[in-house]
Amino acid sequence: MRTSTLTALALSAGAAAAATVKRASGVTPITVKGNAFFAGNSRFYIRGVDYQPGGSSDVADPIADEAGCKRDIVEFKKLGINTIRVYTVDNTASHDACMSALADAGIYLVLDVNTPKYSLNRADPNPSYNDVYLQNVFATIDAFHNYDNTLAFFSGNEVINDPESSAAAPYVKAVTRDIRQYIRSRSYRQIPVGYSAADVSENRLEMAEYMNCGTADERSDFFAFNDYSWCDPSSFQKSGWDQKVKNFTGYGLPIFLSEYGCNTNTRDFGEVVSLYSSDMTPVYSGGLVYEYSQEASKYGLVEISGDSVTELTDFSVLQSQFAKTSNPTGTGGYNSTGGASGCPAYSSPNWLVKSDALPAIPEGAKKYMTQGAGTGPGLSGAGSQNAGGASSGTATAGSGTATQTASSSGSSGSSTGTNSAVSIKTPEWSVAPLVCGAVVIMSTFFGAALL
Template sequence: MQIQRSLAAALFLLLFPAVSAVQNVRVQGADFVNNVTSNRFQILGVAYQPGGQEAFGQGSDPLSNSTLCLRDAALMQGLGLNTIRVYNLDALNPDDLDSSYSSTYLNRIFSVVEAFHSYPNILGFFSGNEVMNDVGDGKDVPPYVRAVTRDLNNYISKHSPRTIPVGYSAADVKEILTDSWAYLSCAIDGDQEDPSRIEFFGLNSYSWCGPTSSTANYVASSYDDLITEFVEPRVWDEVSVLYGNMTSVMSGGLVYEYYQEESNNYGLVWLYENGTAEVRVDYDNLQNAYAKLDVKALQSGNSSATNIKAPKCSSDLISSDSFSKDFTLPSLPSGGQDLLNNGVKNPNRGKLVDVTQTQVALPVYGSNGKQLQGLAIKPLAQDQSNVPGTGTSSGAQPSSSKKSGAVQVRSYATTGLLVVLAVLHSLIA
């Protein structure tokens, strides 16, 4: 199994209405909060990567086709999602850090910031995804992760119209997970404004892929691989727990993944080359699980987490001798300071546009094989984010043309068996 190892500006997008006065989200203490209402923001999201990992470098961009985005946005709104995670951006090679951490690389990730910073519904950028996914990576890689986090934060500070949080998404490697958290979230010299410190920490959790609560031995024994085909479709038992007694620490999660790939059965929706889509039973089950959540309770404040400060960086925070205790970070590469000071030349900056088309024109089918009728997005007021039950109700009618001329989009990418990405803010000590 190949795990995506990238150190780049992947991002969170909030599924807010497409109008000019969207209320954005900030980090406050150990929470994401609405910048205007100060309501706590809990992520109900999905990894959105049509085409899989193979799509990178092939001219495939999940956000560039408005017709396909409208189709997917309607299905996501029907689920009650409020966040998507978009990745497949340039990677920093952990096996060749010195040469890949360059001004060319910085120009690329700064260009991503330029392209997205004007959107008020950008929740945050990832400085890395599973860059440290084995014990050996813990020795030399951590300072570079902090260096890229520093560079992104400094660029945002100089060139973005607003502050946008930067975080890290970790692999579920038990031997280095705690040290990764401690190393990336502490404040060098105790400086709470330290730009190299992450503001949120994502955990790509590989457990709980079926209707069981005894996950530790289940995964450790590899029985999960043995009986995967017998625990489908997913029943989403973890939803009530993640958005229940874990909310004092977690800020929600993102389901892996929206798109059904050939290499695994973790997708919610089959996508076809002619634009047709087919909802899987996993989608229906997740929709039912989300519908049981108390959204108002999730939005209520977490007063105990408001004034938490990051600990001062120290070797005492690191438990393993094989993990880096060096908090002296790499300096900017040649040409990096000029990029940081003057910005990317001729940046391509996106902007919000008004919604003029709400009805989905492409055929979409339910898990029962019947075509969904009246599928559409429902624009929200500027002070709202999507919640379960927001989307339009879609009836269904029989159709015999579901797969007429439709060829499944194929991808053989293996990006890991992520079930839920839980966001854990780095201000929690």
Template sequence: MRASSRFAAGLALAGSFLTGVDAAIQTVTRNGRYLYTADGNRFYIKGVAYQEQGAVVASASNPFLEPSTFIDPLADGTACTRDLPYLQQLGVNTIRAYSVNSSLNHDSCMQTFSNAGIYTIIDLSLPGNGSMDRNAPTWTTNLLDLYIETINVFSKFNNVLAYNVGNEVIIQPNGTAAATFVKAAARDVKAYLNSIKSSALVGYASIDGDATWLDPLANYLSCDPSGSNSGAAAIDLFGLNNYEWCGNSTFEASYAGTEGNFAGYNVAAYFSEYGCITSPPRLWTEVGALFSSQMSPVWSGGVAFSYFPATSVQGQFGMVTISTDGSTVTPSSDFTNLQTQYAAASPPNSPSQSAAGTTSYPSCPQQNSTWLASNTLPPTPNFAACQCLENNLSCQFTPTTSNYTAIVGSLLNYACSLIGQAGGTCAAISSDGTTGTYGAVSECDPTIMLSYVMSEYYIANGANAQSCSFGGNGTVNSKAPSSASAANAAATSCLASATGASVPTLPADAPSATVTTSSSGSGSGSSNAASVVLADARTLMGMGVLVAAGIASGLWTIA
């Protein structure tokens, strides 16, 4: 692998730090708890977060100032070409992108970064409705399809290091039951990657927290719930968003506890975000510790946050400023300080790949007061089964507005409250990560859940057409079975195969991976500046629509 003379001195450090602009990028694989390039060198993630921040609306329900829209950082070839020299000056070998639009063209950016020896870690979720809801998590066909469509688009690129199935989904002990859905997502994404012979790793990025629930979370995501030492449901790469090192701290003061907690971890781990801003300027002295022999037995590097400016409750992150016209990059002292620290980092090239051993997948942690997740996972969402069910439902959701995501949750609440008042149940659409109980329809798209509940109410009211109206949002399906017994039999038949784990497949009518922008992928990127809307709106309608239904679950008679 050849490199420009400008960076020749830094390339002598280790095979993993190669950033040459002329050579083919090497495949990175995991052996035991370590990462290695194809030539057998230990690989350390020397990265930076690379995502412009979308629109942020501060509110009590958004304590982390998470964006409601996103700008795809890998769809603007001109911007990627503009930023490449600065990424090379930083000496990074990896960038992390938090949200990408599978309908856009990523060829220019991905090729630019591949030619420069820069890998990508791609988060599969999207802001808001394209991710698991922390308060009402589920794992359904629409979210699985969104993930797979993104993988399909990026699978042709040789510099995808990993896909993250979630970022900070679990943020406190009483939310740890959501881990069952994260683990199911990792299981299904891993199965799909294996089916297309992709070497990309499957990861999760966790918020830092108290060891009483963070340790079980890390162990749960890398454990084997079957007890057979199988890694089929285990992640390959655990990311920790860690901001403990502030100012000119020390390993003992900031990282010793975390290092000890992960000392026996069984898969690869890295800091998926780091860079405390509470003691400016950022000196980045934690880089020396993270890439030292003191931490290399556990950690495989990290991703500094953030290349672009990013606002948080703590203040302003960011290492560069982009001019209004998008043509000029101005680095800050954060940039130059990190550049200095990355240039000095020299992690050990050990253990050797042959000495790394194989991974052992232990049994999963048991439930307690701070760890609520069941070891029984949700089934793999089955689009064909859910489509079959929808076709046989007596009452179908036919919204009067194209922006139907705004009404699905309230209609689910309303329909379930009516059924509850009549002594019925909405258990078929409910999921419980604590008990490991998942209703037969809980893996389906929320619109199909709604059609199912509306049909239950319609049949319970003697197939009265008015009972299917729901404010004009429901229509009687003339092709559906007319009797309750026949309807139940049809539903049971459709869902008979939708149990357990399987290799996911895209629905036949899913949007293809063909691009909808110019083949060059260049431009101002303005078309990405707002919330993305794919051809199939159902694909983007995620778990957010179920929040209201979860809050109002007290109205339901759950069996």
């Protein structure tokens, strides 16, 4: 009896330790080198779709819907994509089944960390940037950091959507800083963090420069924007994409399209050919087509009805374009050195950021860096717009670096390249080998005792 009890305790401890170890998968975690993404030593281009069945009118978590996820993975594989973007998730739900199925299909996830109830208010950002909001954001990071196919986190989506709302940019950048600090302080794998911007011509370039200026801890790992300026029939020059490539040449971070696919006219997805050609790959790392399922805005590639999926005309057109368009050979002419941008100067009425200083993290949120976020509110929480303690001052440059006192509870850290913040990391230990060793020793000992 004593032998069985001790062995059971050891095996139980081993199982508990195994639960803290990085989830195994067949995909290679994505890192940043210079202005590009890499899977190991190979350049990685995002070929994907935006995926939120039900749209904004039916707030649900598609990654928690195992049956729906596996149903749609069949279609993802037909399209030949390697990435999906999801806008809303429930940070209290289990995502293991879907994330594992996506990994088996070689598909990565780009995830928005905000939800309709937990997000920044562009009109009055200071009260909404509070500890209740950040707890929810960090709980979402906790829920997804351990999947190898979590490609990146979006700190916000189109918070700045006109010249006037550019005044909220420091809060977007502060949230990006806080997420990156949280990931490093918790000793998690260094998953890239960036922002999905609206294609606002008056301040698109300023926003990109702003997210890549300042100290290393303040800068993003990438920049993305939603671009509907290529409306078929069009071309690289007619759409103005050639000028955007020119304007972003020399930019030090990866850039990709977080939404594209204008539906003003019949879509032939001619932009796919340019996006994955040497015309654009020195600057761009691919993009995500808006969107997978047919919603009220009529951008869908498929129609979903219960368990069945009907492929629409746009599905086969996009499938054909992906199939005939290969990535450039080699590394696609990327900028291997990367580097910071200069901060854009205040310029009314289009760029209303007067100082390079960022809001300080709310006092009540500091504890999460060392203690963890705990259980999130999920999709049923009360919301955060006017809850909790807001930021009460500006941060000192460099204050967003990782702490030395963080719990070493994360998975293996892989560098995000020369653009990453320089962080102080605690050694990453796993008790699993010790427990396994104990099981072997105990089994040997008790086996000998029975002889």
